[in-house]
Amino acid sequence: MSSERPALRSLLFVPGTRTGWLAKAEAAGADAAILDLEDAVPPAGKPAARDHVAEAVANMTGDMALFVRINPLDGWAGAQDLRAVALPRLAGVVLPKVNGPADVLLADRLLSWCEREHGLPDGHIALVPLLESAAALREAYEIARAAPRVAYLGAVTGKGGDVERAIGYRWSRDGTETLALRSRVLLDARAAAVPCPVAGLWTDIADLDGLRAFAEQNRSLGYEGMVAIHPSHVPVINEVFSPSPEELARYERLIAAVDRAQAGGAGAITFEGEMVDEAMAARARAALGGGP
Template identity: 80%
Template sequence: MSSDRPKLRSLLFVPGNKVEWLAKAEAAGADAAVLDLEDAVPESGKAAARERVAEAVANASGTMAIFVRINPLDRWAAAEDLRAVARPGLAGVLLPKTRGPEDVVLADRMLTWCEREHGMPEGRVALVPLLESAAALRGAYEIGRAAPRVAYLGAVTGKGGDVERAVGYRWSPSGTETLELRSRVLLDVRAAGVPCPVAGLWTAIGDLDGLRAFAEQNRSLGYEGMLAIHPSHVPVINEVFSPAPRSWTATPGWSPPWRRRRRAARARSCSRARWWTRRWPPAPAPRCATTLPRGSRGLTDPRLTGGGQWESAPGASSSTRKPPD
């Protein structure tokens, strides 16, 4: 099931208590929306937000995929979140504060129970562990291999986030301080066979040029998408992670369709000509005047008679013959 996951260029966070903003996310062109039940919802409003998110998942009918970020597994709220939202219409679950492979195994079992309860195929809901600690970042390979449903795994290195506090680097717009970290996590994710790795996160809402540079850097590393926190970021991210149009002049051995059709027609024509020649060989060439015996009537080749004069019948003198009147 994991290999069948669609590629997602942009995954836009939407507060779990603002499900009406899903329309804005879809209008922005987001490939997926992440309804957040963790950081975006205060403790007093989590129960109400959970009900609204479950209703939004059940009514999902558009082309935009719906994900849900649940609460951490060390709280009972995580089980309540999964029981409420794991139903047809849910594309995936973001698992925050992942500590190691054991968290992935536990979440995978809980999702399997929910899928059976709702008559869904096992493994249909994707699981996206969030690597927010030094231990989780170091164990990205083991986390990626802990369950077949793991997908969209990657390094999320936003300014002021959990990763910055856990590792202790000083964030900069160029991203040089996290370049090696993002590269190593991506290598572990690829080695684990996890499909469609995504990165993140750009928190400067108005700096679209910085967002583009950061997205292009992630794309160059090998990531296939990014998490986003504002609808204005979605068009830039989609543009960066969309496949570039291929140029036939830059691909060795490739030719445009019109050239291939012309070559095929030429090959068919040559094949028919060879078939015709084999079936009906050409007739032998007629004997020309140069092959006539010496002294025969008519014109002969001057090279055979030694001159270029008219020849007469045998016994006549060529010097006394006159042309006809």
């Protein structure tokens, strides 16, 4: 089931206490919304927020994918969250405070029970483990391989967050201090065959130029999308993680050139000043949605 997860360019956090803001996420063009029951909800408000989020999931319409960040599974709140929101319309669960593969296995088992309860196929709901500690980041590959439903795994290195505190780096606008970390986590995710890895996040709401540069850096590394915290960030992220018309046109020309060369018995050819072969054509076909 995990290989069939759709690519998501933008995943926008929405507080679990503000489910009415889902309309804003859709209007911004977010590919997915993440209703947050963890950090965005004070302890006293969690039961009410859980009810509101469950209602929102049950009544969700439209094409935007819907995720829920539950509370950690080291207490009853997280398990109650899962039971309430694991409904047919839910695309995935964002699992915080993951320390290792055992946390993923527990979440996977609980989700399987919830899916059976609602008559859903096993693996219907994706699982997105958040790597927020040094131990989790070091074990990214094992965490990624722990369950087939793991998807969208990546390094989320927002300013002042759990990862900065855990690693001890000093955040900078150009992201130099986390470049190696984001690259290594991406390699672990790819090696584990996790579909559609996403990175994140940019916390300066007004700095859209900084957001664009950070998104472009993540796309260059090989990420397929980013987590966002504000609707104004969504159009920038969507643009960066979408191929431009010029890129699409070049892919089509490259494929046509390689096909013509192969029909004539040639392999590698010169195309617009570069040497290309079937490997480059396969990459172009994948970018156009034609598969490998």
